[in-house]
Amino acid sequence: MIKQLEGSIISTADQYIVIEAVKGIGLQVFVPTPSEYTIGDSVRLYTHMVVRENNISLYGFPTVSHEKVFITLLSIPKVGAKMALSILSAFSLQDLFQTISEGVPEALSKTPGIGATTAKKIHLYLSEKWKDDIPMQDMENEPSCYEEAHDLLVEMGLSPLESKTILKRLRLQGNTASTAEEIVKEVLKART
Numbered sequence: 318m319i320k321q322l323e324g325s326i327i328s329t330a331d332q333y334i335v336i337e338a339v340k341g342i343g344l345q346v347f348v349p350t351p352s353e354y355t356i357g358d359s360v361r362l363y364t365h366m367v368v369r370e371n372n373i374s375l376y377g378f379p380t381v382s383h384e385k386v387f388i389t390l391l392s393i394p395k396v397g398a399k400m401a402l403s404i405l406s407a408f409s410l411q412d413l414f415q416t417i418s419e420g421v422p423e424a425l426s427k428t429p430g431i432g433a434t435t436a437k438k439i440h441l442y443l444s445e446k447w448k449d450d451i452p453m454q455d456m457e458n459e460p461s462c463y464e465e466a467h468d469l470l471v472e473m474g475l476s477p478l479e480s481k482t483i484l485k486r487l488r489l490q491g492n493t494a495s496t497a498e499e500i501v502k503e504v505l506k507a508r509t
Contacts, residue, residue: 319375322346323361326354332402334377336360346377347398349405367391367398376402382410393442395435403428404439411485417443418479447478463488465497470504483507 324338334354335343346362354360362377363384376398378384383405390401407428408416416424422440426433463484470480483504487494494500 318366319344319364321361321363322375322377324359326356326358326360329354329356334360336362336377344375346375347402348377349383349402374398378405380410386410386413389443389446390439393439396439400430400435403430411482414447414478414482415486416440417447418476418482420444444478448476462495462497462500466500466504469497469501473501 322336322338324336326334327337327343328335329351333345333347334351335345337343363381364375364377367374387401390396422437425436425439467480
């Protein structure tokens, strides 16, 4: 099983890139947004190999979190690698987590190849799967005041996923609150 690739991009296409990881050997890797890659650039991807009867495909992602979400999407009945990749092409991880936590399945149906029924099924599965934990390492690197704020928000009735999503958004917006209480106040202000 190939879990990580590092090499130089030698070709790009609509759905994949080709990486020269070993001198003279080019590996075709399906990626969410091939247009973001440039021929000649060095790249490191975390990969997942999908083996079928007549096909072996390699899918690559910029982070381990992307790979984990891809694997989670593959575990949904009737969601294949192409559909999972299409979702990751249409949504950033943050937007996908937010869509699921806010209960907006119709947003998923805007992804090419996904109808309203499939979008609802994917949303239901992911909201159940992620109800207790968001699959990102974001909280591990947060200051302890964010961990305390997360616990307080969960005690106040927010789901763990919703709490982590909101706290991540606050951090990305450059929030400078230094205590859990200040963070909770910011969250409550933003929700009203």
